[in-house]
Amino acid sequence: MTRALALCVLFACGDNTLPxxxxxxxxxxxxxxxxxxxxxxxxxxxxxxxxxAGSGATVxxxxxxxxxxxxxxxAVAAGAxxxxxxxxxxxxxxxxxxxLDAANLSLVxxxxxxxxxxxxxxxxxxxxxxxxxxxxxxxxxxxxxYDQPGLIAAVAEAITDTQPQxxxxxxxxxxxxxxxxxxxxxxxLALLAHAAATSPAxxxxxxxxxxxxxxxxxxxxxxxxxGPIAGTLAADPxxxxxxxxxxxxxxxxxxxxxDGGATxxxxxxxxxxxxxPCAGAPSWQLDPSGELRDPMNQCIALLPTGELVVxxxxxxxxxxxxxxxxxxxxxxxPPAAVADMATSHLWCLAPGGGRVRAQLCGATRAPAWxxxxxxxxxxxxxxxxxxxxxxxxxxxxxxxGLGDLCAVTAAGLQCAPGDGAxxxxxxxxxxxxxxxxxxxxxSLALGDVDGDGRVDACGHDAQGIVCALAAGDFAAERxxxxxxxxxxxxxxxxxxxxxGLTAAGVACAAQGGAASVLSAWPAGATxxxxxxxxxxxxxxxxxxxxxxxxxAVAAETALTSDxxxxxxxxxxxxxxxxxxxxxxxxxDVDGDGRxxxxxAAGATITCARSQGRKLGPPTVLANLPAGTAATATWLGxxxxxGxxxxxxxxxxxxxxxxxx
Numbered sequence: 181m182t183r184a185l186a187l188c189v190l191f192a193c194g195d196n197t198l199p200x201x202x203x204x205x206x207x208x209x210x211x212x213x214x215x216x217x218x219x220x221x222x223x224x225x226x227x228x229x230x231x232x233a234g235s236g237a238t239v240x241x242x243x244x245x246x247x248x249x250x251x252x253x254x255a256v257a258a259g260a261x262x263x264x265x266x267x268x269x270x271x272x273x274x275x276x277x278x279x280l281d282a283a284n285l286s287l288v289x290x291x292x293x294x295x296x297x298x299x300x301x302x303x304x305x306x307x308x309x310x311x312x313x314x315x316x317x318x319x320x321x322x323x324x325x326y327d328q329p330g331l332i333a334a335v336a337e338a339i340t341d342t343q344p345q346x347x348x349x350x351x352x353x354x355x356x357x358x359x360x361x362x363x364x365x366x367x368x369l370a371l372l373a374h375a376a377a378t379s380p381a382x383x384x385x386x387x388x389x390x391x392x393x394x395x396x397x398x399x400x401x402x403x404x405x406x407g408p409i410a411g412t413l414a415a416d417p418x419x420x421x422x423x424x425x426x427x428x429x430x431x432x433x434x435x436x437x438x439d440g441g442a443t444x445x446x447x448x449x450x451x452x453x454x455x456x457p458c459a460g461a462p463s464w465q466l467d468p469s470g471e472l473r474d475p476m477n478q479c480i481a482l483l484p485t486g487e488l489v490v491x492x493x494x495x496x497x498x499x500x501x502x503x504x505x506x507x508x509x510x511x512x513x514p515p516a517a518v519a520d521m522a523t524s525h526l527w528c529l530a531p532g533g534g535r536v537r538a539q540l541c542g543a544t545r546a547p548a549w550x551x552x553x554x555x556x557x558x559x560x561x562x563x564x565x566x567x568x569x570x571x572x573x574x575x576x577x578x579x580x581g582l583g584d585l586c587a588v589t590a591a592g593l594q595c596a597p598g599d600g601a602x603x604x605x606x607x608x609x610x611x612x613x614x615x616x617x618x619x620x621x622x623s624l625a626l627g628d629v630d631g632d633g634r635v636d637a638c639g640h641d642a643q644g645i646v647c648a649l650a651a652g653d654f655a656a657e658r659x660x661x662x663x664x665x666x667x668x669x670x671x672x673x674x675x676x677x678x679x680g681l682t683a684a685g686v687a688c689a690a691q692g693g694a695a696s697v698l699s700a701w702p703a704g705a706t707x708x709x710x711x712x713x714x715x716x717x718x719x720x721x722x723x724x725x726x727x728x729x730x731x732a733v734a735a736e737t738a739l740t741s742d743x744x745x746x747x748x749x750x751x752x753x754x755x756x757x758x759x760x761x762x763x764x765x766x767x768d769v770d771g772d773g774r775x776x777x778x779x780a781a782g783a784t785i786t787c788a789r790s791q792g793r794k795l796g797p798p799t800v801l802a803n804l805p806a807g808t809a810a811t812a813t814w815l816g817x818x819x820x821x822g823x824x825x826x827x828x829x830x831x832x833x834x835x836x837x838x839x840x
Contacts, residue, residue, distance in 0.1 A: 198321075201266025201277035203341065204286060209237035210344035210381070212335060212370040214362035215294060216241045216250035216287075217413040220257070222363075222386045223348050224423065225402055226793060228257050228409065229735065236284035238342045240335060242366045243294045243305070244319040246413065251278060251287065253412045258283035271333035273324040288338060291318035292326060299361030299522060305369070306361050309525060311517035328514060335373035339381070346382040347374055353542035354523035355506065356426075356750060357390030361522065364388075364542075368525035375497045375512030380468065382772070383502070384791060386425045394749040396421040397794065401740040424748065427789055427796045429503045430770065432466040433840040434551035434802075438531065441552060441803060445536060447490045453480060453536045464551070465840070470500035470512065482513050486527060486538040501529070505789060505796040507548030511538050550800045553840065556602030557805070557833040563596045565589055565607045567621065568829050569762040570669045574598075574816025575626035575635045577610050577650070581820040585827065585834065586610070586637070588621045593637055593648060600819045602827070602836035610648075611637070615655035617648045620668040626816075627673030629659070629691065638678050640668045645678045645689065662695035663687060669761035672710035674719040681708040686721050686732075699741035702730055707758075709766035714792040715773035722746065722766060722777060729757035729777075733793070748788060748797045755788060755798050758813075767815035767824035769801060769839045778826060780810030785826045785837065801826055802837030810835075 209230045213219045219227055219239050230237045231254070241250070255261045260282035268277045268288075276289040293316050295304025303316035308328055315327040326334070339347065349370035350363040367385050374383055398406075398421050406420050435458055436445040444461035448454045462474045471493050472480040479493035480501070493499065500512040511527040515538070524542025529549070532539055539545060560566065567587030574583045577595045585604050586595040593611035596604035611617045619639025629636045634650035644661040648654040659678060663671075666680030666687070673679075679688035685700040686708065698719060702708075705723040713720035718734035723743065732743035747754040758764025758779035766775045769787050777795060778787035783804040788795035804810060810828035818825040819838055827836035 198276070199266045201268045202264070202279060203268060204238060204277065204288070204338060205341075206343045207236040207238040207284070207286065208345045209235070209348065210339060210342045210346070211237065211239045211348045212338075212366060212373070213239065213241060213350055214243050214360070214366040215245035216247050216289070217245065217253070217410075217415070218350065218363065218388075220250070220253050220406070220410045220413060221415045221419050222350065222388055224406060224420070225398070226348065228406065231258050231283050231285050234284055238286040238288065238338070238344070240288045240290065240338050242290050242292050242331075242335070242369065243362050244289075244291045245294060247276075247289055249413050253409050254280065254283075254285060254287065256412065257409045258285060267322055270335075270337045271330060273326065273330060273334045274318075274320065274322040275324070275334070276320055289320065290334065291320035291324070292316060292331070293319060295362045295365070297360050299365070304361065305365035306522060309365060309517065309521050310519065331369060332372050332376055332514070335369055336376035339373055339377040339379050344379075344381045346384060347379065348384050348386065350385065351387050352385050352510070353525050353546070355508065355542060355546045356387050357393070359388040359390055364523075365525055371502060371510060371526065372512060372514055375470070375500045382430075383428045384425050385428075385504070386423070391422040391424045392416070392418045393752055394422055394424055395745060395752070395754055397745040397749070398423055399736065399740060399742065399744045401742075402736065405739060423794055425791055425794065425796065427505050427791055429466070429505065429789075429799070430468050430772075431840045432503055432551040434463055434553040435461045436464050437550050437552055438547050440550065444552075447474065447478075448535070451489045451491070453488045453490065454534065455531055455536060458552070463554070466501065466503055466551075469495060470502060471495065472501055482511050482527075482538055484516070486516070488529070488535075488537055503549070505799050506546065507550060507799065508541065508546050509549055510541070513538075515540055550803065551840065552803045553801075553837050555802060555804060555835050555837045557830070557835045558596075558604045559833050563604060563607055563834065565594050565596070569622065569812045571621040571624060572812065572814050572829070573624050573626045574814050574818065574827065576817070576820075577626070577635050577637065579634065579650075583816040583818040583825070585814070586624070586626065588617055588619055588624050588639065593617045593654065598818050602818055602825065602838055604834065610654050612648070612653060612655040615657070617646060617654070617656040619646055623668035623671040625671045625673045625678065629673055629676055629678065631676055636673070638671070638673060640666055640671050640680070645671070647678070659691055660689045660693055662689035662693065667708065670708040670710065674710055674712070675717065677719070679710045679719060679721075681705060681723070686710065688719060698734070699732055699737070699743070701732060701742040707761040707764075709761070709764065709777070711766040711775035712768070712773070713775055713790050720775075724757045724760070728754060746795045748795055750797065755795070762812040765813045765815040769815065769824045769826070771821070771823040778813055778815055780813045780828045782810070783808045785810070785813065785828060801839065804828065804830070804835055804837075808835060
């Protein structure tokens with residue numbers, strides 16, 4: 181190797197003297213962003229944390245920009261500087277691949293011409309989308325010519341090669357306010373490529389320029405760490421202090437409505453789809469492949485004209501739909517080009533002309549759909565127990581795989597066996613009459629504390645924690661004398677320990693052990709929920725503080741054990757925290773291994789899904805019967821599918837809805 185080439189391998193000169201690069205390998209994280217640097221400004225902190233942990237990440241930069249500055253910034257983040265760069269092909273298009281082996285990090289530069297903030301540059305992505313140009317030539321030393329199908333194919337091949345568990349990208353349309361044109365077009369491109377690759381990966385869309393108007397929500401210590409990394413890119417500090425993203429749900433089911441239940445989606449006699457009365461409307465299922473199925477196992481397909489028809493379920497992009505957490509249902513087919521697509525880049529399902537069809541959606545059109553699942557009500561008289569509020573918990577205590585409704589009453593630990601569909605039989609005693617579970621009823625916590633795979637019951641008394649173990653036929657015994665001052669409503673079982681909010685902060689204790697304080701934060705909290713927020717098998721927690729809802733994850737305690745605001749915000753207003761520990765509950769309702777925060781608001785159960793570092797926008801899990809005034813929310817797996825379902829206290833009855 182010549183000295184000149186050796187220096188290019190080390191410093192990535194980026195010219196045509198670079199050798200052929202190594203092919204892309206698999207990586208759990210794939211980011212698809214517009215310009216170099218967008219990943220380090222908007223798609224954080226997850227990418228930097230993944231690289232610093234060595235788990236691996238690939239970033240695809242679609243438009244040309246400061247490649248050298250981005251490599252320098254990533255070198256700071258990774259603590260390594262030896263880059264190996266070369267040329268690869270993606271769907272027969274040349275792209276530069278720079279590899280930082282020490283950090284298991286790949287950067288891929290496509291070099292498509294930057295479009296400018298408003299997309300007015302001659303070869304912009306916006307002009308490509310609007311068909312003002314047929315194709316554009318990249319700015320790399322080995323030029324490539326891209327039309328829209330070729331660009332989608334190249335990004336799809338990057339997804340196929342890396343086989344990521346999650347794809348992180350940018351805003352897909354101006355549904356949350358103005359954003360840079362390239363940001364939004366690349367977000368739309370990433371969704372279309374995700375579909376073309378038939379990828380099962382989770383998809384997460386990060387908002388861009390419009391987050392500057394939202395409340396700051398990043399940890400101060402994290403912003404300080406990101407500052408020197410992004411500082412090489414002259415990043416606006418306002419963006420580093422904020423992180424707002426919208427996820428896409430893997431499944432949903434129920435009658436589909438745009439107006440809360442006045443009209444619902446239904447097949448038309450001619451094979452199309454329309455809005456009609458909800459009475460008798462079919463229950464649709466959005467399955468993990470993105471197909472919308474009716475009860476007759478027929479699926480909605482998209483025609484090139486934007487019309488929708490119901491036919492056989494055979495997969496493919498014309499039958500793949502994406503439901504985001506705002507309730508918008510996006511299609512996986514590139515929309516027909518029209519004159520003005522500046523704020524709208526994809527089709528979504530929307531009513532028009534007496535039918536429901538695919539229409540261009542974005543700033544001026546983004547209808548939000550709700551899936552109304554069936555609810556089941558069990559009269560209090562059937563249950564035979566009157567416990568309410570935080571005193572009620574859901575878990576499988578009788579070992580049949582179905583969640584039971586449990587509470588500690590004067591008659592001991594009582595559980596009403598679940599039927600798997602949201603209903604319950606009469607309650608019966610579970611604990612030992614000779615050694616009852618004598619605890620504060622509002623402190624009941626259900627989970628496995630001894631590692632035998634069975635659900636145990638624990639709670640708080642004046643001397644600490646008492647547990648009734650399944651292995652001991654639910655005879656109560658002292659678990660620990662720690663946590664005596666914990667708030668009863670905060671008691672939870674997490675990873676074989678009992679945790680709670682004490683005067684010293686959030687603390688946990690193993691059987692017979694002393695309390696270990698996880699964090700002195702939050703001071704002045706009025707309620708706390710403890711659970712698994714990011715899927716790393718470490719204890720996380722959320723709390724209602726004087727400043728609102730905040731959460732902390734164990735993965736960030738190397739920086740600080742403080743929490744930060746986790747509520748999603750839109751237009752400068754954050755989603756309000758549940759009023760207290762009874763109204764809200766923390767559990768995994770979508771089966772991704774991360775606990776979501778759900779609460780009852782009137783006749784609606786609403787959940788904000790965890791994205792691992794923040795909560796997404798609140799989504800409707802279920803609409804309750806008319807006239808329901810829920811006063812408490814309880815989450816637990818009622819049907820044994822590994823996902824938490826929801827029940828509410830509706831006064832004279834308990835009303836439950838299964839998660840999709």
